[in-house]
Amino acid sequence: MFTPVRQDTNLRADGRPSQQWRDELRKIPNLRNAITVIFLWVQTIAIIAFTLAVNSWWIWLVAFVLMGRTHAQYSSLMHEAAHRLLFSNKRVNDQVGRWLLGYPVFISTDAYRRVHMAHHREEFGPEEPDIPLYAGYPISRESFRRKVIRDLTGQTGWTMLRGQLRALRSPDVRARRTMQKMIAVQLVLFTASIAIGAPLAYLLLWVLPWFTIWRLINRLRAIAEHGGLQADADRRNTTHSIKQHWLARFYMVPYNIGFHIAHHVDAGIPFRSLPEYHRAMCSIGFVTDAYEYPSYTAFWRAARTGKA
Numbered sequence: 499m500f501t502p503v504r505q506d507t508n509l510r511a512d513g514r515p516s517q518q519w520r521d522e523l524r525k526i527p528n529l530r531n532a533i534t535v536i537f538l539w540v541q542t543i544a545i546i547a548f549t550l551a552v553n554s555w556w557i558w559l560v561a562f563v564l565m566g567r568t569h570a571q572y573s574s575l576m577h578e579a580a581h582r583l584l585f586s587n588k589r590v591n592d593q594v595g596r597w598l599l600g601y602p603v604f605i606s607t608d609a610y611r612r613v614h615m616a617h618h619r620e621e622f623g624p625e626e627p628d629i630p631l632y633a634g635y636p637i638s639r640e641s642f643r644r645k646v647i648r649d650l651t652g653q654t655g656w657t658m659l660r661g662q663l664r665a666l667r668s669p670d671v672r673a674r675r676t677m678q679k680m681i682a683v684q685l686v687l688f689t690a691s692i693a694i695g696a697p698l699a700y701l702l703l704w705v706l707p708w709f710t711i712w713r714l715i716n717r718l719r720a721i722a723e724h725g726g727l728q729a730d731a732d733r734r735n736t737t738h739s740i741k742q743h744w745l746a747r748f749y750m751v752p753y754n755i756g757f758h759i760a761h762h763v764d765a766g767i768p769f770r771s772l773p774e775y776h777r778a779m780c781s782i783g784f785v786t787d788a789y790e791y792p793s794y795t796a797f798w799r800a801a802r803t804g805k806a
Contacts, residue, residue: 500734500789504782513733513763513784515775520764523771526586530770534753535584535598538571546699558702565703566711567749572603573716574753574769580611583768601683604662604708606676618765621736622729631717635725635801642802649717655709715750722797723758737762738797739790742773746794759785 503511508519515523545568549561578584579595592607600607613627620626648654665677691700727736739759740746747756755761757772760779767775779785791797 501783501786503784506782509778509782513779515764523767523775526583526768527770528585531584535575535594538575542568546703549703550696550699561703562707563711565707566715569603569708569712570715570750571752572599573605574755576600576605576607577755578769580607580614581765601680602687604680606680609676620729621724628720631720632725635721637802639802645717646714649714650710652709654713718798719750721801722794725801733759733762734789739785740794740797741790741792743793
């Protein structure tokens with residue numbers, strides 16, 4: 499599957515950038531990222547406000563679907579903050595990552611960072627936290643269908659939330675306080691929903707998409723990243739590469755998180771630099787058409803038929 503790599507001045511044969519080019523790729527555009535976070539919140543409020551203003555059943559349905567994407571956006575930027583690549587100031591990065599991105603979508607950014615770094619140290623290794631999401635692929639169509647149904651009916655979400663809430667009884671003070679902060683943020687959001695006379699907005703346009711659509715997006719994205727692969731020193735054997743079409747980037751893999759082979763070869767590259775990094779990988783033959791899936795649907799088709 500892998501062809502000889504044409505090493506150049508920017509990239510080594512293993513796909514890693516030279517130190518000089520890496521320094522360029524690692525520049526964090528603080529102002530642009532701040533605008534991105536602000537715009538995400540403005541977008542969220544705008545979707546809810548428009549839905550309440552029109553108040554038609556089909557607008558509620560469209561908003562519900564869009565809010566699944568919104569959870570993907572918050573989680574993607576939270577992931578960037580977990581890598582400490584969202585803002586160059588560590589304190590600002592962590593506070594924004596916790597309070598404006600993580601807690602609103604039921605994620606402890608600090609806890610996520612701890613387990614996610616284990617994932618990057620050794621995919622499929624003994625401390626790999628994400629194995630339940632993508633182990634055992636390829637799978638049968640029936641097994642795939644059951645997973646989708648569990649996600650869309652809220653069963654997966656309820657299992658996860660119930661596990662998170664156990665932190666309230668944890669002997670670990672840090673875990674208890676983090677969960678209390680997360681609940682406090684949810685109470686603020688619910689109170690705001692009540693204050694504008696629309697308590698259902700919080701329940702139907704925030705909580706329910708998290709329980710359903712976001713759970714499916716998260717699963718589909720996870721298996722597209724690592725499903726059916728194995729531990730190996732070559733990241734191409736641990737991480738898939740899938741062509742990034744506009745619809746997938748809009749709905750499922752926002753903020754360049756779909757450029758996953760680039761992210762795993764060098765996890766210290768900010769999200770805005772990943773497309774350029776990926777193009778360079780393609781130019782030297784580290785990523786080829788034979789290795790890269792042409793679309794997410796092509797991958798999912800393979801993942802449920804035994805051809806991944």
